[in-house]
Amino acid sequence: MSAxxxxxxxxxxxxxxxxxxxxxxxxxxxxxxxxxxxxxxxIAKTLAVxxxxxxxxxxxxxDARLDNRKCKxxxxxxxxxxGPDETLELIGHPIGGVCxxxxxxxxxxYLDVSLQAFDVVYPAGGSLNTSVEVPTERLFxxxxxxxxxxxxxxxxxxxx
Numbered sequence: 001m002s003a004x005x006x007x008x009x010x011x012x013x014x015x016x017x018x019x020x021x022x023x024x025x026x027x028x029x030x031x032x033x034x035x036x037x038x039x040x041x042x043i044a045k046t047l048a049v050x051x052x053x054x055x056x057x058x059x060x061x062x063d064a065r066l067d068n069r070k071c072k073x074x075x076x077x078x079x080x081x082x083g084p085d086e087t088l089e090l091i092g093h094p095i096g097g098v099c100x101x102x103x104x105x106x107x108x109x110y111l112d113v114s115l116q117a118f119d120v121v122y123p124a125g126g127s128l129n130t131s132v133e134v135p136t137e138r139l140f141x142x143x144x145x146x147x148x149x150x151x152x153x154x155x156x157x158x159x160x
Contacts, residue, residue, distance in 0.1 A: 002092055002093045002094060002097055002102070002126035002127055003019065003021075003097070003125055003126040003127040003130045004126075005092055005093075005101075005102030005103075005104070005126060006019060006093075006099060006101045006102040006125050006126035006130070006132070007019050007102075007126075008102060009101045009102035010101060010102075010132070013101075013142060014134075014138075014142055017132055017133070017134055018132070018133075019125045019126075019130050019131075019132060020036070020122075020125065020130060020131045020132065020133060021125075021129060021130050022035045022036070022129050022130075022131075023129065024129065025096075025128055025129055026096075026097075026124060026125075026128065026129055026130065026131050027095075027096030027097065027128040027129075028096065029043045029045055029062035029063065032062070032122065032124070032131060033062065035129075035131075036122055036131060038122060040062040040063045041061045041062055041063045041064075041117065041118065042061070042062065042118050042120065042121050042122055043061070043062030043121070043122050043123075043131075044059050044060070044061065044062070044115060044121040044122060044123040044134075044139065045059070045060055045061075045062050045123075045124075046058070046059045046098045046099050046100055046123055046124060047059075047060070047066060047081060047098070048081065048082040048086075048087045048090070048091055048098060048107075049066070049071075049079050049080070049081060049082070050079070050080045050082060051071050051072070051074075051075035051076075051077040051078065051079045051080070052075055052076055052077030053077075054075045054077070055090075055107060056107055056108045056109070056110055057091070057098070057100055057103075057107050057108070057109045057110070058109075058110050058111075058112060058148070058150060058151075059100055059109065059110070059111045059112065059115065059123060059139070059143075059144075060111075060112035060114050060115060060150070060151045061112070061114040061115050061117065061118065061121070061151075061153075063153065063154055064112060064114040064151035064152065064153055064154075065151060065152055065154070066079055066150060066151055067150060067151055067152045070149060070150045070151070070152070071150050074148065074149075074150060079150075089104075090104065090105050090107075091103055091104055091105065091107075092104030092105070092126075093124070093126045093127075094127070094128065096124070096128045097124045097125065097126050097127040097128050097130065098124060099123045099124040099125060099126055099132070100123060100139075100142075100143040101123070101125070101126070101132070101142075101143065102126055108145040109143045109144055109145055110144070110145060110146055110147070110148040110150070111136075111139065111140050111144045111146075111147055111148070112147075112148055112149065112150055112151045113147055113148070113149045114151050114153065115136050115139075116136065116147075118136055119135060119136060120133060120134065120135050120136065121134060121135075121136050121139060122134075123139065
């Protein structure tokens with residue numbers, strides 16, 4: 001019941017934010033944007049990443065891509081996404097519902113500077129049909145350890 005852990009976390013840490021449940025899937029950036037009626041960049045995708053000894057969550061805008069070079073420069077190792085089983089076991093959320101709220105295991109949460117283009121973003125809510133509407137700066141205040149520059153936008157070249 002991953003959405004339940006998110007609901008409980010929000011009730012304790014941000015009771016003014018609500019879990020948005022929709023009938024359609026929010027498991028991908030495209031389906032989430034369509035279900036929520038927003039542009040794909042506003043979907044705050046959360047990636048579970050291992051770079052050498054560093055294990056962290058990275059929240060970036062939906063249309064950005066993790067840049068291998070930037071990550072290697074920042075952490076000294078090429079990034080690897082956690083697989084579905086390891087993600088569920090460690091984070092407590094399934095792939096497609098991974099978010100920085102209600103984590104099974106506390107991990108550092110880094111927000112990519114790409115999110116700063118938007119005043120409000122929509123991270124997942126712990127399941128394949130839930131999201132949370134949250135102001136970007138509030139998201140950082142609630143879960144962010146630091147801002148990082150690890151992604152590139154579709155119109156940027158190189159890295160991956």
